[in-house]
Amino acid sequence: MQHLYDLLIAPFVDFAFMRRALAGCLALSLGSGPIGLFLVMRRMSLMGDAMSHAVLPGAAVGFMLAGLSLPAMSLGGFVAGVLVAVLAGLATRFSSIKEDASFAAFYLLSLAIGVLLVSKSGSNVDLMHILFGSVLAVDDAALYLVSGVASVTLICLAFIYRPMLLESLDPVFLRSVGARGGLWHMAFLMLVVLNLVSGFQALGTLMAVGLMMLPAITARLWSESVEGMLVMAVSVAFVSGMAGLLLSYHFELPSGPAIILVAGLFYLFSLLFAPAGGALPRYIRARHFES
Amino acid sequence: MTVILDNLTVSYQRHPAVHHVSGSFVAGDATAIFGPNGAGKSTLLKAMIGALTPDSGQARLEGFARQDIAYLPQQSEIDRSLPVSVLDLVASGLWHRTGPFGKVGRAGLGQAMDALEQVGLADFAPRAISALSSGQFQRVLFARILLQDARLILLDEPFTAMDAKTTFDLLELVRRWKEEGRTIIAVLHDYEQVRAYFPHTLLLAREVVAWGRTEQVLTDANLKRAVDTAAHWQDRAAVCRVDGVNV
Known part of the structure; x- marks a missing residue:
């Protein structure tokens, strides 16, 4: 019993930075989990990845102007992300290019600018920090940002839930009742950017996508209702965060990849065994119908 | 309370799918939109609900507010x-x-x-x-x-790939809506269904081939004309020198 306490509880009791990191993970899970789920349902799973790259030049500009300052880098990242989303949206609307291709084009442009800026102005250490973050270095300001973003995300999602689901499901019907599908889509993309920005201090721009997508994809394998998936996505994200932190503490691993790897293990396990879409349950059911 | 198409043209990347269509639907009754594949039937419905923007002309749903319109999309x-x-x-x-x-x-x-x-x-x-x-x-x-x-019901291929029982049950709903005085406009592919349930027909092949009472529209001569028009779609669409006039 004492051993389990030392393993699972003591690190959080003994160290404030671990508690802060855990609180950060909870807030991140509450915001990113649901956003990831909507990305999966709207068949935009790779969009999160694209947007995370798009955020980079903004964060770099923020860094150049204000140093390693969270508000500046976050604001820069948000502006860059929204700019890419708006430009890609306009390109989709006014040309024959499909949305995924437009996003690919604009995020690559953005990424190239970002790498250029970082390599001209910062050291490799800074670049590593922007790309990979450090949840163990989360300070009060970052915690406010992450929990503020999570709150805004949940409130906004509650408002745009119905039109957004209908827009994925049956876009022409939504048009026929006079609702503008594109408006909700744009609001949603802003939430995606917001959550990536909030994740990058803790996990870095690259790993933030992991906590967004892996729990969401895992959730789809476990439940057949949106409510069930939401609960599952948030839970998997938070448990991954906690387990990742502990792994990183006990084995001196970088926290970001540790968290994402735990989420990845959840995913691999679910891929095989999850009841609502896993490979083995499906295989067994197929066999059953055969006999 | 009428649905009027006023010189409506809708195109995809400058290729017109609906070309200078004018006319009006009979309110409180059922009209079928009939025509070969690619005739612009679904495009016409989408333009009517505002999901597509016309290049020129307009679809005017006079006396119908947003909440008076119901639309059935294609399942795909x-x-x-x-x-x-x-x-x-x-x-x-x-x-x-x-x-x-x-x-x-x-x-x-x-x-x-x-x-x-x-x-x-x-x-x-x-x-x-x-x-x-x-x-x-x-x-x-x-x-x-x-x-x-809704008082105006637009159905896009409601019975495609449906079995006989489903088609029959749903057609009975259409009959009921008609009796209740609703306006129904449906894209259909089945000649018999049109004749049995839809008193009016718009025969479309990008342009209006014929529009009126079903028995007067669905004649052999008109159907042949629709098919012939469709056969020539490989060519470029005619250029209209003056808007609204086919030359």
Whole structure:
């Protein structure tokens, strides 16, 4: 019993930075989990990845102007992300290019600018920090940002839930009742950017996508209702965060990849065994119908 | 209360799909839109609900407000992999009362159940829409139209790939709507269905081939003309020198 306490509880009791990191993970899970789920349902799973790259030049500009300052880098990242989303949206609307291709084009442009800026102005250490973050270095300001973003995300999602689901499901019907599908889509993309920005201090721009997508994809394998998936996505994200932190503490691993790897293990396990879409349950059911 | 098409042209990347169509639908009755593939039938419906913007001309739904219009999309335009229950999908027919945020409420869900009962799927309310056959799903979409209680009903290929029983049941709903004085406009491919249930027909081949009483429109000569027009679509569409005049 004492051993389990030392393993699972003591690190959080003994160290404030671990508690802060855990609180950060909870807030991140509450915001990113649901956003990831909507990305999966709207068949935009790779969009999160694209947007995370798009955020980079903004964060770099923020860094150049204000140093390693969270508000500046976050604001820069948000502006860059929204700019890419708006430009890609306009390109989709006014040309024959499909949305995924437009996003690919604009995020690559953005990424190239970002790498250029970082390599001209910062050291490799800074670049590593922007790309990979450090949840163990989360300070009060970052915690406010992450929990503020999570709150805004949940409130906004509650408002745009119905039109957004209908827009994925049956876009022409939504048009026929006079609702503008594109408006909700744009609001949603802003939430995606917001959550990536909030994740990058803790996990870095690259790993933030992991906590967004892996729990969401895992959730789809476990439940057949949106409510069930939401609960599952948030839970998997938070448990991954906690387990990742502990792994990183006990084995001196970088926290970001540790968290994402735990989420990845959840995913691999679910891929095989999850009841609502896993490979083995499906295989067994197929066999059953055969006999 | 009329639906008027005024010199309507809609195109995809400058290739017109609906070309200078003018005329009006008879209010309070059922009109079929009939024509070969690629004739612009679905495009016409989408332009009427405002989902496509016309290049020129307009579709005027005079006397119909937004909430008076119900639209049945083609099934291929609906993503049925999403985890939505049958009851929730039907309840989306209450959009005009709930809007994006409003509560559906117990009364609303009761009405949705009632509509499901009328299409014979009351037991399916809690099921996921991905678990339905295409015939059952079409019944669900008709239940949503029942809930919308609209005076103008637009149906895009409602009976394509439906079995005889489903088609019959849903056509009976159309007959009922007609008796209730609603205006119905449906894209159809079955000659017999049109003759049996739709007193008026618009025969479309990008342009109006004929428009009027079904028995006067669906003549051999007109149908041949529609097919012949379709056969020449490989060529570039004629350039209109003066807007509204075919030269």
